[in-house]
Amino acid sequence: MKQILHQQLNLRPEQSIELLKALHIVTRDGAINQDSRRKLKQVNHLLQFIEPLLASTVAERGGVSVVDHGAGKSYLGFMLYDLFFQSRKNDAKTGHIYGIETRAELVDKSVELAKQLGFADMSFLNVSAADAITSPKLPAAIDVVTALHACDTATDDAIAFALAKRAKYVVLVPCCQAELAACFRKEKSNAAAKSSLGELWKHPIQAREFGSQLTNVLRGLWLEANGYHVTVTELVGWEHSMKNELIIAQFKHGHGNPARVKARARLSELIETFGLSDLRRWAV
Numbered sequence: 001m002k003q004i005l006h007q008q009l010n011l012r013p014e015q016s017i018e019l020l021k022a023l024h025i026v027t028r029d030g031a032i033n034q035d036s037r038r039k040l041k042q043v044n045h046l047l048q049f050i051e052p053l054l055a056s057t058v059a060e061r062g063g064v065s066v067v068d069h070g071a072g073k074s075y076l077g078f079m080l081y082d083l084f085f086q087s088r089k090n091d092a093k094t095g096h097i098y099g100i101e102t103r104a105e106l107v108d109k110s111v112e113l114a115k116q117l118g119f120a121d122m123s124f125l126n127v128s129a130a131d132a133i134t135s136p137k138l139p140a141a142i143d144v145v146t147a148l149h150a151c152d153t154a155t156d157d158a159i160a161f162a163l164a165k166r167a168k169y170v171v172l173v174p175c176c177q178a179e180l181a182a183c184f185r186k187e188k189s190n191a192a193a194k195s196s197l198g199e200l201w202k203h204p205i206q207a208r209e210f211g212s213q214l215t216n217v218l219r220g221l222w223l224e225a226n227g228y229h230v231t232v233t234e235l236v237g238w239e240h241s242m243k244n245e246l247i248i249a250q251f252k253h254g255h256g257n258p259a260r261v262k263a264r265a266r267l268s269e270l271i272e273t274f275g276l277s278d279l280r281r282w283a284v
Helices: 002-008 017-022 034-061 075-088 104-117 154-164 178-186 196-201 204-224 258-273 277-283
Strands: 064-069 095-101 122-126 144-148 169-173 228-234 245-251
Touching (some): 017 075, 034 064, 034 075, 034 169, 034 245, 075 104, 204 277
Parallel strands (some): 064 095, 095 122
């Protein structure tokens, strides 16, 4: 039965069906609805990008710490633990996964599930991404920071967290562009809005699409300005999600590197061109 389910769901042999049932992705009798199937495919695809980063870090540092922002029900964290950490549970301490979530009821459920599953190296914090930077419950440095569809400004807060914690890798699937949308509304009277550039966000639907594109460009430059090499690719096909841009950043360059200087200048120029005064802190 399990082998048939693995084939039907396109799972890896070592992937736990019992975990998927505990996460309510698969029902107790092995059924799965279309929405859960899409979610499962998306997370599994994302894991293909994340696991090599963890393996590289473990090989280099002997362990790996992961912080998942906007964790929600912690599908990503639990499945990552199942596929990566469980296979190494007999090794020396592999590392730890921390889930960051502002909804207390989801944190409580994740804590209980981790206990039931015996996932000892998982912790969950009921705190915002911004406040997590100073939380005494987190290490001073983190190896890998992830944010999968973190809402409102949580993606931007996750980047700020990664920079503060000197993360080696940052993996983002951006969701909202709330910060930029607020800037557009606030800066309607600026020079860019009055020029032909203002046509780019004249209508609400175009403002959303343009805001999404510009926000992610600025996020990439923000990371590059802080020493990261950034790759942007597609997570899954458009038929599965309209929010499928995957940003992977690896720290490469120290202070004064020409690539950092160039990215900071480009970032500052775009912020000034579009009158996004509230985002000037990104270019500092």
